[in-house]
Amino acid sequence: MSARKHLLVVAHAPSPNLARLRDAALEGARDAEIKTVETRWKPPLEAGPDDVMAADALLLGTPENLGYMSGALKDFFDRTYYAVIEEKQGLPFAAYIRAGRDGTGTKRAIDSITTGLSWRPIQEPLILQGTFQENFVDQVRxxxxAMAAGLDAGIF
Structure with missing residues (x-):
């Protein structure tokens, strides 16, 4: 049997709809067919360098606030950046952005920080734009x- 792998979900969920997206991410990552991946969620204000060091992959979730990521996710990056920069290069990650407008400022900020960390995106950030739609839940799930299945299969 393969060794356990760890997917860390760092998602800011201050509203009912953002909580639904976080819960959908956890449901998708914990699919019964995925056998070797343990998924944990930590709010950005509680997640830290030790959590990142223990992770084999990372899923970030944030609302767009004033054209930027949430202050909580920025705080997470501020507290972890230098503590993990050397040892977690190449860390696979993905992100979803709940954007009231276009999400480009948030995407640009996440891209800038994760590029500095030398993390490896598994895809472009998922931008959930405009008025909340039920299909956002399915997209995040x-x-x-897919991220957990890829980790399970050893793709990343």
Whole structure:
């Protein structure tokens, strides 16, 4: 049997709809067909360098606030950046952005920080734009499931 792998979900969920997206990510990542991946969620204000060091992959979730990521996710990056920069280069990650407008400022900020960390995106950030739609939940669930399945299969 393969060794356990660890997917860390760092998602800011201050509203009911963002909580639904976080829960969908956890549901997708914990699909019964995925056998070797343990998924943990930590709010950004509680997640730290030790959590990142223990992770084999990372899923980030944030609302767009004033054209930027949430302050909580930025705080997570501020507290972890230098502590993990050397040892976690190449860390596979994905992100979803709940954007009221276009999400480009948030995407640009996440891209800038993760590029500095030398993390490896498994896909472009998922931008959930405009008024909340029920299919956002499915999109986040699918992203997390694909990420966990890829980790399970050893693709990343």
């Amino acid at each position: 699918d992203l997390a499931q």
